[in-house]
Amino acid sequence: MTARSLSDVEYNYKLINERIAEAAQKVGKKREDITFLAATKTVEPEIINYAISLGLDHIGENKVQELISKYDKYDLQSCSLQFIGHLQTNKVRQIVDKVDLIQSVDSFKLASEISKQSLKHNKKTDILIEVNIGREENKSGVLPEQLDELLGQTAELEGVYVKGLMAIPPICENKHKISVFFNNMNKIFIDISQKKLDNINMTILSMGMSADYYEAILEGANMIRVGSSLFGARNYT
Ligand SMILES: *Cc1c(COP(=O)(O)O)cnc(C)c1O
Numbered sequence: 001m002t003a004r005s006l007s008d009v010e011y012n013y014k015l016i017n018e019r020i021a022e023a024a025q026k027v028g029k030k031r032e033d034i035t036f037l038a039a040t041k042t043v044e045p046e047i048i049n050y051a052i053s054l055g056l057d058h059i060g061e062n063k064v065q066e067l068i069s070k071y072d073k074y075d076l077q078s079c080s081l082q083f084i085g086h087l088q089t090n091k092v093r094q095i096v097d098k099v100d101l102i103q104s105v106d107s108f109k110l111a112s113e114i115s116k117q118s119l120k121h122n123k124k125t126d127i128l129i130e131v132n133i134g135r136e137e138n139k140s141g142v143l144p145e146q147l148d149e150l151l152g153q154t155a156e157l158e159g160v161y162v163k164g165l166m167a168i169p170p171i172c173e174n175k176h177k178i179s180v181f182f183n184n185m186n187k188i189f190i191d192i193s194q195k196k197l198d199n200i201n202m203t204i205l206s207m208g209m210s211a212d213y214y215e216a217i218l219e220g221a222n223m224i225r226v227g228s229s230l231f232g233a234r235n236y237t
Contacts, residue, residue, distance in 0.1 A: 005232065006050055012230045013054050016213075020224070023217035034217055039084060039209070039227035041066060042234045045073035051230065052079045060084035060103065060225055064091040071098055084166075084225060086140050093117045101126040103166040103206055103225075106141050108153045115159030126163045128206055129154070131188065133181050134170035141167065144188055151192065155199040164204030164223075165189050169212075179215045182207055186220030 037058035062085025132141030169181035193202035208216025210229035
């Protein structure tokens, strides 16, 4: 951890907050209406904690093993830890007592296991349902037309609470194209909110990453997940 990387993180953190505020204002929202979650994969806890000291209050990991190995080092008094990656059913029990929200639920089997493990800890875990909005073959998430059924089943589970939707649209060079995906997600989100389903709370719409969080906010996102724009390019070695 060099002084340079810390000052970069500070600079980036301020810049991202300014861009969030600007995008929010364009759609008649306030900065506080948008949750800035930092995607912390591959980032050392010291750097994550530095970002937390600047005011960052949501972080998300996307691998169980990595979350477990970093867990004792995070400074979580004022920060929510979430899970944002693909989650295997047999790994749920390793994280369910450690995270405030699991963003990537895309099957009843997974939701049931989260519920079961949560109840063992006398808790109810907040979850988002991940939607495969680009209908991509090898991508996680339910297809939009499967959403109603999954929501109906999940609403019956005592140990989970559906708080909204999450999506990772296809990579698009073209900002207009990506905005269409975000806009479709927002329509689905609003549509479900209006149905006022029992035990389903549509408060969080999590979409937008480093390349496109500004566009996502313009199309209705109220949570963005940003990694490399905050911490720099990831080094996977
Ligand atoms: C890594 C990751 C992000 C952030 O990606 P960047 O392009 O680095 O901002 C967002 N969401 C999920 C699920 C991720 O795994």
